[in-house]
Amino acid sequence: MTDPRTEALEAAHRGLARTWIDFESGLATVPLIGRLLGGRLRLEDYRRLLLNLRQQVVEGSRWIARAASSLDAAHAELRSLFLRHAVAEHRDYLLLEQNYVAAGGDPALTATTPKNVGSEALSAWMFHAAGQPNPTGLLGAMFVIEGLGERLAAPWAEAAQRQLGLPDEAFTFLRYHGANDGDHLDMFDRALALAVATREAAEDVVRHARVTARLYRLQLEEIDHG
Amino acid sequence: MRPVFLTATGSHLPGPPVPSDAIEDHIGRLSPEASRRGRYMLRKNGIRTRHYAMDAQGRTEWTVARLGAAAAGDLFRRAEIGTERVSFLATATTQNDMMVPGLASGVHAALGLPPLEIASFQSVCASAMMALKAAWLQVGSGGHEAGLAVGAEFSSRYFRPGFYEGTDAVAADGTLAPDAEFLRWTLSDGAGAALLESRPAARGPSLRVEWISLRSYADRFPPCMTAGAAGGAPWSHFPSAGEAARAGAFMLRQDLPTLHAMLPVWIAELMRLIDEGLVAADEVDWFLCHYSAHSLREEMVRLATRAGCMIPEERWFTNLYEKGNVGAASLYLLLDDLMRSGRLEPGQTVLAAVPESGQCLIGFARFTVVEARHD
Numbered sequence: 001m002t003d004p005r006t007e008a009l010e011a012a013h014r015g016l017a018r019t020w021i022d023f024e025s026g027l028a029t030v031p032l033i034g035r036l037l038g039g040r041l042r043l044e045d046y047r048r049l050l051l052n053l054r055q056q057v058v059e060g061s062r063w064i065a066r067a068a069s070s071l072d073a074a075h076a077e078l079r080s081l082f083l084r085h086a087v088a089e090h091r092d093y094l095l096l097e098q099n100y101v102a103a104g105g106d107p108a109l110t111a112t113t114p115k116n117v118g119s120e121a122l123s124a125w126m127f128h129a130a131g132q133p134n135p136t137g138l139l140g141a142m143f144v145i146e147g148l149g150e151r152l153a154a155p156w157a158e159a160a161q162r163q164l165g166l167p168d169e170a171f172t173f174l175r176y177h178g179a180n181d182g183d184h185l186d187m188f189d190r191a192l193a194l195a196v197a198t199r200e201a202a203e204d205v206v207r208h209a210r211v212t213a214r215l216y217r218l219q220l221e222e223i224d225h226g
Numbered sequence: 227m228r229p230v231f232l233t234a235t236g237s238h239l240p241g242p243p244v245p246s247d248a249i250e251d252h253i254g255r256l257s258p259e260a261s262r263r264g265r266y267m268l269r270k271n272g273i274r275t276r277h278y279a280m281d282a283q284g285r286t287e288w289t290v291a292r293l294g295a296a297a298a299g300d301l302f303r304r305a306e307i308g309t310e311r312v313s314f315l316a317t318a319t320t321q322n323d324m325m326v327p328g329l330a331s332g333v334h335a336a337l338g339l340p341p342l343e344i345a346s347f348q349s350v351c352a353s354a355m356m357a358l359k360a361a362w363l364q365v366g367s368g369g370h371e372a373g374l375a376v377g378a379e380f381s382s383r384y385f386r387p388g389f390y391e392g393t394d395a396v397a398a399d400g401t402l403a404p405d406a407e408f409l410r411w412t413l414s415d416g417a418g419a420a421l422l423e424s425r426p427a428a429r430g431p432s433l434r435v436e437w438i439s440l441r442s443y444a445d446r447f448p449p450c451m452t453a454g455a456a457g458g459a460p461w462s463h464f465p466s467a468g469e470a471a472r473a474g475a476f477m478l479r480q481d482l483p484t485l486h487a488m489l490p491v492w493i494a495e496l497m498r499l500i501d502e503g504l505v506a507a508d509e510v511d512w513f514l515c516h517y518s519a520h521s522l523r524e525e526m527v528r529l530a531t532r533a534g535c536m537i538p539e540e541r542w543f544t545n546l547y548e549k550g551n552v553g554a555a556s557l558y559l560l561l562d563d564l565m566r567s568g569r570l571e572p573g574q575t576v577l578a579a580v581p582e583s584g585q586c587l588i589g590f591a592r593f594t595v596v597e598a599r600h601d
Binding site for chain 1: 443445446447487490491493494497498500501532533534535
């Protein structure tokens with residue numbers, strides 16, 4: 001008989017995998033991603049993708065840092081991990097800005113474009129969750145966002161470059177994430193094992209993943225409404 | 227719903243088992259290079275023998291309806307009730323003999339049964355699960371005491387050179403586009419049948435149906451295994467049937483990259499069943515998983531292991547390597563071999579899985595082995 005802690009961890013892995021698979025397989029129905037996967041991407045689509053992602057990436061390391069500050073001494077291991085993560089990513093938006101300019105985007109727009117409706121919702125949710133005491137459920141949110149980098153960023157960069165013929169300088173953000181997030185996911189597995197001791201903790205992590213996946217999708221959907 | 231029992235099975239595989247080096251005696255030769263690629267496909271799919279309903283000269287006594295009726299005939303040689311007691315017939319196939327009417331009419335006629343209720347299911351492999359579910363619900367609801375479900379395929383007839391030559395899918399060296407090539411070396415012919423009754427058999431084990439679940443993911447996948455279209459246009463939208471044929475609209479095709487993208491979605495469906503408490507990986511005694519090729523099985527095992535929902539490999543039950551991939555018949559061929567294996571023990575749990583790449587769906591069925599009912 002499997003012990004309850006292992007069962008809870010397995011349930012968390014299963015719930016996260018299901019959330020991810022549902023999210024990833026469903027992305028083909030987001031208009032912009034449908035055009036990317038179907039070979040119908042336009043240059044302005046790629047520019048809008050970068051511009052819209054930038055606003056969320058700027059916030060990314062901020063909510064992780066806030067989450068770290070909400071973890072108490074009993075979660076010191078997890079806090080170290082969150083802090084390292086925030087440091088590693090807090091200037092990533094600069095890559096995005098360079099890519100945007102390399103794709104012919106107007107540099108004046110990067111700082112002045114407001115978040116789209118989905119980015120607003122995603123950001124508000126992240127900061128809300130990060131402000132709760134010991135927000136270990138946020139590992140679910142990290143799983144989804146890291147998964148995008150690990151599993152989708154590189155194929156998206158390939159597909160976009162093939163269709164648009166832009167130079168490599170226009171794709172460093174997506175490629176950097178495709179190359180680096182593998183280590184992050186190993187680290188993630190260790191963090192999950194630390195954080196999930198009960199069924200309730202597993203459900204909390206999975207719920208955070210589901211909300212984040214839904215709002216991330218909304219952010220992508222809203223790129224066409226900008 | 228009252229309990230429903232699978233009490234008897236039957237199968238029909240036409241002709242002798244055909245070894246890999248004799249395949250082209252049945253489906254014909256396109257070119258030396260096409261044959262070389264075929265040998266490579268065979269190494270990947272792992273199938274050693276299969277059956278074809280057409281001989282080396284392209285002659286046949288069979289139709290898909292007759293194959294289905296032959297499997298049902300085999301079933302009735304072992305069933306405890308005669309054909310006259312069956313009042314519901316559901317059939318499953320990928321491509322019927324005719325486009326109109328449905329296969330159930332053809333099997334009904336070929337079996338010579340008196341008037342009865344029928345349902346024809348046409349999809350790909352998972353149509354087998356649709357027919358089984360229809361029979362389960364029909365008997366379970368009290369509408370019928372005995373229902374017959376039949377799955378049949380005769381795909382080799384589409385693989386002969388005449389179906390490719392003169393179309394846009396053949397290259398100068400006589401090879402086919404990869405999406406047309408794969409299925410030519412993967413699919414073969416045959417039929418299977420299952421009898422569902424409101425009571426268990428008096429002799430031998432029966433399988434009590436616990437649940438049957440089917441789910442489509444066509445909302446997120448394009449058509450993947452197709453026939454009847456070319457360049458995304460239905461054959462009937464071409465100016466003439468001849469032009470549709472020249473464009474290759476009548477070929478069976480498999481989009482392999484899309485097929486591989488479906489594997490996680492299928493595994494996630496098993497995870498859903500586990501999360502909902504319908505099944506636990508460690509309580510399955512027999513796992514009947516229809517998969518089209520050995521290489522896909524390996525990929526599924528890798529994924530399932532990572533996700534903590536792997537059913538131990540020693541509990542997998544397959545006949546793919548000897549009987550081939552027989553599409554909508556495969557579920558019934560697996561059930562037939564399991565029922566006749568002499569290895570079923572009362573109380574055991576059987577889980578069957580039939581993924582379908584057509585436009586992405588998957589069906590699962592759970593059974594419990596029950597012992598013979600002695601009146």
